[in-house]
Structure formats: structure tokens, C-alpha cells
Amino acid sequence: xxxxxxxxxxxxxxxxxxxxxxxxxxxxxxxxxxxxxxxxxxxxxxxxxxxxxxxxxxxxxxxxxxxxxxxxxxxxxxxxxxxxxxxxxxxxxxxxxxxxxxxxxxxxxxxxxxxxxxxxxxxxxxxxxxxxxxxxxxxxxxxxxxxxxxxxxxxxxxxxxxxxxxxxxxxxxxxxxxxxxxxxxxxxxxxxxxxxxxxxxxxxxxxxxxxxxxxxxxxxxxxxxxxxxxxxxxxxxxxxxxxxxxxxxxxxxxxxxxxxxxxxxxxxxxxxxxxxxxxxxxxxxxxxxxx
Ligand SMILES: CSC[C@H]1O[C@H](OP(=O)(O)O)[C@H](O)[C@@H]1O
Ligand SMILES: Nc1ncnc2[nH]cnc12
Numbered sequence: 691x692x693x694x695x696x697x698x699x700x701x702x703x704x705x706x707x708x709x710x711x712x713x714x715x716x717x718x719x720x721x722x723x724x725x726x727x728x729x730x731x732x733x734x735x736x737x738x739x740x741x742x743x744x745x746x747x748x749x750x751x752x753x754x755x756x757x758x759x760x761x762x763x764x765x766x767x768x769x770x771x772x773x774x775x776x777x778x779x780x781x782x783x784x785x786x787x788x789x790x791x792x793x794x795x796x797x798x799x800x801x802x803x804x805x806x807x808x809x810x811x812x813x814x815x816x817x818x819x820x821x822x823x824x825x826x827x828x829x830x831x832x833x834x835x836x837x838x839x840x841x842x843x844x845x846x847x848x849x850x851x852x853x854x855x856x857x858x859x860x861x862x863x864x865x866x867x868x869x870x871x872x873x874x875x876x877x878x879x880x881x882x883x884x885x886x887x888x889x890x891x892x893x894x895x896x897x898x899x900x901x902x903x904x905x906x907x908x909x910x911x912x913x914x915x916x917x918x919x920x921x922x923x924x925x926x927x928x929x930x931x932x933x934x935x936x937x938x939x940x941x942x943x944x945x946x947x948x949x950x951x952x953x954x955x956x957x958x959x960x961x962x963x964x965x966x967x968x969x970x971x972x973x974x975x976x977x978x979x980x981x
Contacts, residue, residue, distance in 0.1 A: 694942040695738040697770035697890070698931055699761065701777035701877060701897075702749070703920030707741040709932045710734055718764040721971040722808070723757050725764040726750075737935035740768050744777075744877060753853040753876035754803050762884040763808070767974040771942055771950070772827050772891040774934065775882075776927040778920060779848065779875040780856070780902035780911060782866035787898060788919050791926070792846040792873055793832045794894040795823050798865075799879040801852045806880040808887050808975045812965025815887065815956040815976075822882045824891035824949045827938075831893050834933035840926050846872035848896055850879035856911040862904040874902055887956075888975045891949040895930065897923040953979050 698707060707713075710732030717728050727750075730741040742761055745751045765773060779792070786792055797819075809815040835842035849865050851857060853876035857865070865871040873896045885892035899919040901908040944950060953976055973980065 692771065692942045693738065694772065694938050694940055695740060695768070695770045696934055696938065697765040697773040698739065698741045699773060699775045699881070700741060700743045700927070701775070702745065703778060703924040704776055704927055705743040705747050705749070706730070707739070707928060707931065709928060710739055710741065718767055720760040720763040720767065722759040722763045725760045726756055729764060729768060731768065734932060735935040737938065737940045738769070739935070740765060740770050756877060758881050758884055759805055759808060762881065762888050762890065763974055766888045766890060770890065772824070772938065773885050773893070774827065774831060774931065775878060775892065775894045776931070777875050777877055777894065777896050778899045778916065778923065779873040779896040780900045781873050781898045782862070782902060782904060783872050786843055786846070786872060788900060789841065789922060790898045791835050791840050791842040791930070792896045792898065793828045793835070793842065793844055794848045794873070794878070794896050795828060795845045796847040797822050797879055797882060798847060798849045798869060798871055801850050801879050803852055804880055806883060808884065808972060810968070812959065812968040813972065814958045815953065816958065817886050817952045817956045819883055819886055821947070822886065823893050824945060825947055826945060827891045827893035830934055830937040831895050831930065833937055834930045835895070837933055838926060838929040840930060846896065848872070848878050848894065849874045851876055857902060859903050862902045866904050873898065886949065886952050889950045889952050889978065891945050895927065897927060899923065
């Protein structure tokens with residue numbers, strides 16, 4: 691049994707978690723650079739919490755420049771065990787309407803201008819992301835959303851695009867009709883992959899703000915319309931998050947799906963060939979493998 695610490699990564703529109711008790715913004719140093727912002731630590735219902743605004747307070751970082759590695763490393767370094775990502779998204783499905791939430795279970799990664807791994811020359815590792823989100827954590831998010839009276843969909847494929855521009859009409863139709871994506875956003879990759887490398891359970895709650903550009907009755911994405919929806923979604927996200935401590939509890943059992951043991955057989959580089967510099971940067975992410 692270990693102690694649960696819930697990490698929340700707040701996306702567009704979610705820059706604070708004012709429901710936390712004993713809250714304090716703390717600067718966390720990471721060998722992977724500066725995280726997006728300080729991290730708000732505190733407790734909720736006796737469970738330790740850490741909140742990080744993905745784009746920083748005041749929305750400073752674009753989807754391509756969010757320091758994804760530093761963010762995941764900093765959360766792990768603080769002792770976070772379970773990460774909930776809450777993100778704005780466009781919808782490819784009529785029934786996933788603006789204001790609805792989707793508990794994501796798959797991703798298509800179309801990003802190309804981001805660092806995607808903690809590993810590389812000097813310590814090669816390959817983790818599986820066949821099932822990139824944690825079913826236990828996702829189930830808790832689904833229950834929390836239902837209890838909060840949020841219209842929520844159980845499962846969905848999130849297409850991560852590079853951005854920052856929204857998709858063309860041709861792209862939007864292709865992602866929806868040929869690729870089978872359900873929603874689109876710009877940030878959950880490589881975040882989810884990095885969380886898996888860091889052996890953190892990761893769940894993604896996508897909050898629909900628009901119908902992207904495929905929908906014949908809605909036309910092109912309109913950022914002013916998105917911003918209007920974001921505020922309501924952010925309030926619902928805070929309600930959802932405030933229910934998670936009660937559902938997850940303060941005492942944590944090992945993940946039944948193995949998220950917290952993802953590195954068990956992943957490291958390929960022979961111990962004597964490992965780069966000491968890289969290994970020292972991996973002190974939090976791969977802590978379990980280095981002791
Ligand atoms: C505000 S519209 C586009 C912007 O919103 C989403 O951010 P996040 O995933 O952090 O909620 C989307 O990915 C874009 O970055
Ligand atoms: N249509 C869309 N495409 C990409 N990211 C988004 N975030 C919110 N709506 C989006």
C-alpha cells in the first residue's frame with residue numbers, strides 16, 4: 691500500500707483549483723527544464739493533491755511549447771501517483787456535444803514538433819502504450835462526472851494534432867470519417883506517453899467545446915465560441931476533480947493494469963553502457979528501476 695497523490699493537469703480555461711485545502715504554489719525543479727508553472731499543492735478530503743496549469747497561469751505556453759517532460763517529471767518528483775488531465779477538445783461526433791465530457795481511452799498522435807520520450811541514447815527504453823490510459827483511473831473519472839451530473843461519454847479516441855492552427859476541413863473529415871477519431875485536441879500527446887514512461891497512471895477527461903470544422907451546421911471553429919464554453923466546462927471539471935479523492939481513497943493499491951510497473955522490462959541498454967548524465971536525469975521517472 692502506498693499513499694495516493696492525485697495530480698491534475700489543467701488545460702485551457704483551467705488555471706486554478708480553488709477547492710484545495712492547505713494550498714500552496716511550489717516551484718519544483720526538474721532536470722528536464724522548467725515546468726509550465728509552479729504547482730499548487732494541497733489536500734482534498736484528506737488526499738494529497740497537486741495541480742499544474744498546462745499552459746501556465748495566464749496561458750503562456752502554446753501546445754507545441756508546453757514543457758511536457760518537465761511537467762510529468764515534476765509531478766512524479768512531488769510524489770504524484772495518478773494523473774488526471776482535463777482538456778478542451780473539438781468533437782467529431784454529433785452526440786458528443788459542446789459541454790459534454792469524454793473519458794478518453796485511445797489516442798492518435800499526429801504531433802511532430804515535441805520531445806516525446808525521457809529515454810534515448812545512453813538509456814534506451816520501449817514502453818507499451820497499446821492501452822495508453824489507466825482503466826481504473828478512467829472509471830473513477832467516469833463515476834465522478836456522472837455524480838456531478840455531467841453528460842459524459844465512456845471511451846473515445848482523441849486525435850492529438852500539432853496546432854496551433856485548427857484543422858482544415860479536409861483534415862477534419864479525414865480524422866472523423868477515415869480514421870475514426872472521436873475528438874481532437876493539441877496537448878494529450880506526448881503527455882500520455884510520458885506519464886506511462888514515468889510509471890504514472892494517467893486518465894484524460896476531454897471537455898467538448900466545439901464541432902471542429904466538419905459539421906455542416908457549425909462551420910469553422912470559432913475561438914470566441916470556444917472561450918464561452920470553456921468557462922462552464924472549467925466549473926464542471928473542478929466539480930469532477932473534487933469527487934476523485936472520495937473515489938480513489940488515501941491509500942493506494944498497485945495499479946491492476948500495471949501502469950506503475952511499465953518499465954519492468956522496458957530498459958534495453960546494458961547497465962555498463964548507460965550514460966551517467968542521462969541516468970541522473972531519470973532519478974525520478976525511473977526511480978524504481980535505479981534502486
Ligand atoms: C482554447 S482552444 C485550443 C487549445 O485548447 C486545448 O488546450 P488543452 O488541451 O490544454 O485544454 C487545445 O489542445 C489547444 O491547446
Ligand atoms: N477543434 C479543436 N481542435 C483542436 N483543439 C481544440 N481544442 C478545442 N477545440 C479544438
